[in-house]
Every structure is written in C-alpha cells, then in structure tokens.
Amino acid sequence: MIFDSHALRATVNGVAATPNSHALRATVNGVAATPPDRFNKFPGPRGQSGVALIIALILVALATILATKLTFDGFLERRRTIGVLAAEQALHFGMGAEALAADVLMQDMQNSPTLTTLIGPWAQPTQPLPITPEDNPEGEPIGTLQGQLEDMQGRFNLNNLGLLIPGTGPQGTATAFIQDPEALAQFQRLLMIVGLEQKWAGMARDWIDADDIPGSPDGAEDQVYTSQTPPYHTGNWPMMSPTELMNLPGFGADRYRKIAPYVTALPTSARGPTPINICTAPAQVLESMAPNLGEYTPEVLANGRKSGCFPDQTSFTNILGKSAGNLRLRYGTASQYFRLTTRVTLGTTEFTLYSLLKRGDGGKVTPLLRSFGTP
Numbered sequence: 001m002i003f004d005s006h007a008l009r010a011t012v013n014g015v016a017a018t019p020n021s022h023a024l025r026a027t028v029n030g031v032a033a034t035p036p037d038r039f040n041k042f043p044g045p046r047g048q049s050g051v052a053l054i055i056a057l058i059l060v061a062l063a064t065i066l067a068t069k070l071t072f073d074g075f076l077e078r079r080r081t082i083g084v085l086a087a088e089q090a091l092h093f094g095m096g097a098e099a100l101a102a103d104v105l106m107q108d109m110q111n112s113p114t115l116t117t118l119i120g121p122w123a124q125p126t127q128p129l130p131i132t133p134e135d136n137p138e139g140e141p142i143g144t145l146q147g148q149l150e151d152m153q154g155r156f157n158l159n160n161l162g163l164l165i166p167g168t169g170p171q172g173t174a175t176a177f178i179q180d181p182e183a184l185a186q187f188q189r190l191l192m193i194v195g196l197e198q199k200w201a202g203m204a205r206d207w208i209d210a211d212d213i214p215g216s217p218d219g220a221e222d223q224v225y226t227s228q229t230p231p232y233h234t235g236n237w238p239m240m241s242p243t244e245l246m247n248l249p250g251f252g253a254d255r256y257r258k259i260a261p262y263v264t265a266l267p268t269s270a271r272g273p274t275p276i277n278i279c280t281a282p283a284q285v286l287e288s289m290a291p292n293l294g295e296y297t298p299e300v301l302a303n304g305r306k307s308g309c310f311p312d313q314t315s316f317t318n319i320l321g322k323s324a325g326n327l328r329l330r331y332g333t334a335s336q337y338f339r340l341t342t343r344v345t346l347g348t349t350e351f352t353l354y355s356l357l358k359r360g361d362g363g364k365v366t367p368l369l370r371s372f373g374t375p
C-alpha cells in the first residue's frame with residue numbers, strides 16, 4: 001500500500017477510501033481511486049468567478065440606487081424644512097409690516113380725521129426694505145420686505161348686496177325690511193362699465209342673501225348650485241373674499257380679473273351700506289354711483305387728486321343732482337378699511353401676505369382677515 005501523509009484515513013485491505021478530498025490521492029493496491037461524480041457538479045474556477053462578478057455588480061447597483069434615493073430624499077427634506085422655516089419667519093415679518101401700517105394709518109387719522117386721500121403718507125409707494133440678520137444688522141441683507149396699502153372703501157362692497165333696509169310703502173309709510181335696490185343697481189352699473197353682463201349682480205346677491213328664493217329676473221339659489229358638477233350649496237352668507245364671485249356658475253376667472261380692482265368684501269353694519277370714499281375711488285366706481293355719471297375720467301381724477309380730495313363732497317353732491325338725497329349715506333370722504341399687501345423675500349422663498357385692516361374710531365387699527373398668496 002502506498003500512503004501519502006493524508007491517506008492515513010483511507011481504509012486498509014482494499015476497502016474503499018472515505019470521500020475525503022485528500023483520500024483521492026490515495027491508491028489502494030496500486031489502483032488509483034476515481035473521484036466521485038458529485039465533484040463534477042460544481043462549476044470550475046472560471047464559472048465561479050462569473051457568478052461572483054454578476055452578484056457583485058447587482059450589489060453595487062442596489063447600493064447605488066439606495067444611496068441616490070437617500071440623498072434625493074434628504075435633499076427634498078432639507079428644502080422642505082428651509083421652505084417651512086422661511087414661511088414661518090416671513091409671517092412674522094408680515095406682522096411687523098402690519099404694525100408699521102397701523103402706525104401710518106393712525107397718524108393719518110390724527111392729521112386729517114375727516115379726509116382719507118391719496119396724498120396721505122399711507123398711500124405713497126414704498127421701496128423694498130432690506131432684512132438683515134439679527135446678530136449682524138450691518139451685514140449682507142438676507143431678504144427684502146415691501147408693503148403697500150390700498151383703500152378698500154374706494155371699491156364697491158359686494159356685501160352691500162345682501163343688506164336689508166326699511167321699505168317705504170305708498171304715502172311714505174314704513175313697511176317691512178326689503179333688499180336694498182340701490183346696491184343692486186350700483187353693482188349692475190359697475191358690471192356694465194367694466195364690460196360684463198348685468199345678470200351677475202342678481203346672482204351675487206342671491207349668493208349672499210340669507211333666503212333661498214331666487215331673485216327675479218336674475219338669480220340662482222341651491223336649485224342651480226346643487227345641479228352643478230360637482231354640486232355645492234349657495235353661500236347664503238356675506239362674502240369673505242370677492243373671489244367668491246367665481247362660485248357663480250359660469251362667472252370664471254376672466255370676468256373676475258375685470259371686476260376685481262373695483263370690488264371688495266367688507267363687513268356690513270346695521271347702520272347701512274359701506275360708503276364709497278370719493279377721494280380715492282377709481283373713475284369706474286364713481287361712475288357706478290348714479291346713472292349717466294361720466295364726468296370723472298382717470299386723467300381728470302389723477303390730476304385733481306394731486307392736491308388732496310377730489311372730487312370734494314360738495315362738488316360731487318352737485319354732480320349727482322337729484323340723486324344725491326337718495327345716495328346720502330352711500331358716499332363719504334374718509335375710510336375705515338384698508339388692505340395691506342406685504343411681500344417678503346427670504347433667500348429663494350417668496351411670501352405674500354394680504355391683511356384686511358380696520359381703522360376704528362380714534363385710529364386704532366385691527367387686522368380683520370389675513371390670507372396668503374391670494375387676496
């Protein structure tokens with residue numbers, strides 16, 4: 001028998017060697033042991049390296065996909081956080097601008113309590129103010145802040161449409177409360193002046209008024225709104241924003257853009273309709289106050305308003321002629337409601353805050369409504 005060093009485990013006397021790899025080299029009685037078949041089932045060194053390479057490539061690809069996704073998610077998360085923080089910061093700058101505006105409006109009231117005109121400091125355009133870091137006020141600005149005030153009483157208050165006024169019977173006797181016909185007529189004229197159909201006035205009134213009875217000839221209540229796709233209910237409540245006009249079926253954004261500079265949605269009081277400030281109202285709004293009132297073109301107004309209130313109360317009353325008595329409470333020369341538009345830029349974040357401000361008696365200013373991005 002011939003043994004190599006490992007062949008000690010091989011059996012003696014011709015009995016088969018154990019399937020130990022080293023025993024393969026053992027020979028029994030000079031006959032070489034044949035390797036068992038199962039060893040041939042494994043691929044050779046070349047095949048093994050091919051599979052390993054594919055597995056390695058797949059692992060690398062998976063790791064790359066995972067790493068890219070994590071990086072991308074991390075980047076989005078970071079950007080989102082920066083946006084949220086900047087919006088939060090911008091809101092506080094916006095409230096700072098409100099305080100500044102309140103100060104300007106209060107001073108304006110002290111300077112001229114009965115006249116709110118476009119020569120007042122509140123109406124002057126402002127330049128963007130630089131925002132500098134708190135710990136380095138002299139350093140590079142991190143953003144800008146710009147505010148602009150507009151007189152909302154230079155516009156037609158849509159909520160006047162829903163007002164109820166004491167009616168008058170035949171011989172001037174008082175009757176039950178009725179819907180104010182003058183507000184409807186004024187809005188109809190305003191729609192005509194800006195090139196829109198009059199019917200929207202009746203529909204807007206139905207949207208605001210508390211009842212569910214469609215106005216005649218123009219009106220729309222739940223019966224119309226519940227047959228829309230998707231169906232919805234009529235507001236039956238004062239408008240919070242003039243954009244509610246777009247709820248009227250078919251009104252649309254194009255019509256809204258035409259009427260938007262001349263309308264507003266302000267709270268109404270039991271004292272009657274919100275008066276129009278004739279010192280600040282655009283020509284279209286002044287013209288809507290009575291039929292055939294075309295005296296005041298935008299150029300005439302711009303020239304006249306360089307020195308203060310124009311037209312003044314006396315001359316406007318004269319122009320109105322016999323309509324003046326009927327409209328006595330519907331116009332004036334002082335304003336209570338203003339809209340502040342604050343634009344804040346912080347890095348790449350831009351933020352617009354619209355604040356509806358009420359200047360009460362004594363000049364105290366209160367924010368009534370805030371909206372972001374859309375007035």
Ligand SMILES: [Ca+2]
Nearest residue numbers: 206209211236
């Ligand atoms: Ca209604």
